[in-house]
Amino acid sequence: MTVKGDLRQRRAALEDEWTRWVPELRAARRSLEDGAEVRREVTDSWVRSLHTVDPGLGSAPVTDGGQVSPRWASSPLRRPVSDLAGELNSIADDAGFIAAVTDEAGTILWTCGGRVMRRRAERVNFAPGGRWDEQAMGTNALSLALRTGRPSAIFSAEHLVAALHGWACYCAPIHDPSGRILGVLDLSTTWDRSHPLAMSTVRSLVSTIETRLRAELPRPERRGPDGSGVRLTCLGTEEAALDGLRLRLRPRQMEILTLLALEPEGYPPERLRDALYGERPVTASTFKAEVSHLRRALGGQVATRRYALTTPVSCDAAEVLRALAEGDTAGALSRYRGPLLPHSEAPGIVAWREHLEVAVREAVLTSACPEHALSYGERAPYDAEIHEHALRVLDPSDVRRAIAAGRLTMALRD
The missing domain is CATH 1.10.10.10 (Winged helix-like DNA-binding domain superfamily/Winged helix DNA-binding domain)
Known part of the structure; x- marks a missing residue:
């Protein structure tokens, strides 16, 4: 079988697992049984994500204000990434990828790549200002790398959000000299361009960035x-x-x-x-x-x-x-x-x-931002006022109202 045939078969198998399990997990809010063919770290992330993320979401939400230029200008990652911008753009453009750098909270601060991939990425707000943390965009390589502190790769229907099933993403966290995570570097492409060498490329680029940080940061x-x-x-x-x-x-x-x-x-x-x-x-x-x-x-x-x-x-x-x-x-x-x-x-x-x-x-x-109330409400299950606030600021058509209503019912019952 060809490489693309292998990828197509893997994608089909993951789509079957996603279709089989995600609707049930969304209804039951329980962990997936060990017999599933999807990686455990992925299914665990599905379960966590379903508290705040609709799998039918069309694109990533925008961080407060949506303007990230000042944050990028003051980020310790700006200089080392800018020094590598030519190399990053060449790698991304030649291989059909888009490169992105986030802050420590999962908000994209910078991207580069060819025009076609940038347009495709912008449709799902894989662009500066887009929030890709787990609570905002569910299971993806960026959110897992931030959560675990380790490199992460997510292919096709391993993503919780169905709009991302056509993507393959490779990501590694960037640490400062003290070990603190400053953000992540991600290389993403379409599922049919997935390649195992992408991860080694990401690791090598992150190593270069961290070396420059050690030279430039206090x-x-x-x-x-x-x-x-x-x-x-x-x-x-x-x-x-x-x-x-x-x-x-x-x-x-x-x-x-x-x-x-x-x-x-x-x-x-x-x-x-x-x-x-x-x-x-x-x-x-x-x-x-x-x-x-x-x-x-x-x-x-x-x-x-x-x-x-x-x-x-x-x-x-x-x-x-x-x-x-x-x-x-x-x-x-x-x-x-x-x-x-x-x-x-x-x-x-x-x-x-x-x-x-x-x-x-x-x-x-x-705050009028529903993500804030939903995020805090997950940590404060018995705080009825928080859940009531979430219901006030959520749009009437937002499917996450069910999450807030269920939490409020439990809080009032106790």
Whole structure:
């Protein structure tokens, strides 16, 4: 059998599986049985996606405002990608592909390719401003690469949205020197042009971009206003890294680090002690010992008289607050992965946790974008007000009204 014959046979088999399973999954909201011939990571994504995405969707939704030029201009990926633009365009045009780069939330910031492929891509909004995260566009190579942090390929009816069944996509995440995902590079084409070498091409291009990033971005080990030594993840989980190496901190030290990251001006010793212990009787030596352990872990980068970090720190909770301050509700929701240090009972952490939860929820309730209410509603199944808001902002003909109505029924029942 020819290569194209093999592809046609594979596409037909996937179409059969999609037709067999997706309508049932949409109705039952359950995981697919192991006997299915589709990859498990794909079917798991189908199940997740069906909470927010209609398989009959014609094109990707547009991010808030639809204008991405300022975001691309300020993106750390712009320079290394622009340096490779000639090579990317040549590869895409010669092979019948379209190349795209997204931000960390899955919004396309830049594309290149031949005129025919660009026109075809624009029909499904595979263009700057299009949202291709899982909650917006379901199962696709970009959303899986962002979710897993690994290269991903999706062929034909592995896509949840039927309008994409004529496509094959190859994608890899782009990491900064500290390991944080900045976005993804994707090469997409029609199903009949699918080729296994496309993935190795994507990997090679991403490796080149990451090499240029290491040369151009401030390195984690550099100190000062243009460096970034600490990366703190404290929403829904508890992780910290220094110079790209994971820090093994005790819960109390994670609490101190989080509080200092959220208040860059720092704390007087007594106020920090109250934020950690409240009314609990704790000796001054115990409190100072915890701060000293953190200072040693950070290589001495904690000031002594007024406790504050003396090394730059990037923190997901601070990024959520910054996005909200800029009116970027979609950006805040993409970063808000759960409550702040969910196991902590420190009074200062509890106060910040409540502040974040209220701020994100209020931003959703004041947004006219239905994707915001649907996304937040998935995390807050018992919040009737959120589901009622989703029903208000959803178009009467939008099939996702059924999702919001079902969530509201469950919330009111409980």
